[in-house]
Amino acid sequence: AQSVTQLDSQVPVFEEAPVELRCNYSSSYSPSLFWYVQHPNKGLQLLLKYTSAATLVKGINGFEAEFNKSQTSFHLRKPSVHISDTAEYFCAVRPNAGGTSYGKLTFGQGTILTVHP
Amino acid sequence: NAGVTQTPKFRVLKTGQSMTLLCAQDMNHEYMYWYRQDPGMGLRLIHYSVGEGTTAKGEVPDGYNVSRLKKQNFLLGLESAAPSQTSVYFCASSYRASRHGYTFGSGTRLTVV
Numbered sequence: 001a002q003s004v005t006q007l008d009s010q011v012p013v014f015e016e017a018p019v020e021l022r023c024n025y026s027s028s029y030s031p032s033l034f035w036y037v038q039h040p041n042k043g044l045q046l047l048l049k050y051t052s053a054a055t056l057v058k059g060i061n062g063f064e065a066e067f068n069k070s071q072t073s074f075h076l077r078k079p080s081v082h083i084s085d086t087a088e089y090f091c092a093v094r095p096n097a098g099g100t101s102y103g104k105l106t107f108g109q110g111t112i113l114t115v116h117p
Numbered sequence: 118n119a120g121v122t123q124t125p126k127f128r129v130l131k132t133g134q135s136m137t138l139l140c141a142q143d144m145n146h147e148y149m150y151w152y153r154q155d156p157g158m159g160l161r162l163i164h165y166s167v168g169e170g171t172t173a174k175g176e177v178p179d180g181y182n183v184s185r186l187k188k189q190n191f192l193l194g195l196e197s198a199a200p201s202q203t204s205v206y207f208c209a210s211s212y213r214a215s216r217h218g219y220t221f222g223s224g225t226r227l228t229v230v
Contacts, residue, residue, distance in 0.1 A: 051216035
């Protein structure tokens with residue numbers, strides 16, 4: 001089985017400040033990890049993914065995430081945020097093996113990022 | 118544009134009514150999924166399908182049924198709607214290999230009164 005914990009339900013930040021959204025995961029099998037973004041009243045868009053290659057993953061819109069196997073974490077970072085980054089962010093895990101768990105994406109509960117001017 | 122299309126986008130039902138949500142994808146994905154999204158609860162898997170003619174239960178399947186008669190379509194049915202089924206429903210599809218993420222539809226906002 002797998003699970004995802006997003007450690008912050010809401011993160012307020014000022015424009016041009018750096019931000020980190022925290023995600024811890026558990027998985028019985030080697031996982032692929034994902035971050036999705038959801039703007040208000042929109043669907044989910046893939047930001048970036050880790051699939052057992054480089055541990056530092058770069059995504060769209062200047063976001064990056066670092067896979068840390070020993071800490072079972074996959075934190076999302078951006079060095080300077082914009083007003084348009086205001087959205088809800090979801091971390092998700094998908095196991096690379098495991099019978100009926102294979103192929104199923106498990107989501108965290110989401111972190112609402114609010115960027116203030 | 119290639120992707121996942123959900124219909125309808127909005128719907129209001131009375132308690133006890135039935136309806137079907139349609140999901141269509143044109144990417145030849147093997148896997149398809151139905152999620153519901155509720156405030157503070159993230160996305161929860163209702164049902165999923167790993168291929169044409171196959172379906173399986175997810176985390177919250179009660180009150181829903183699904184069918185996948187064609188590879189590109191995945192239907193979600195509510196036989197007797199209840200207020201607890203008020204939610205935003207998302208369909209997604211993916212290739213089989215786990216290194217792929219999902220492609221999501223834009224969602225259906227369902228209100229049961």
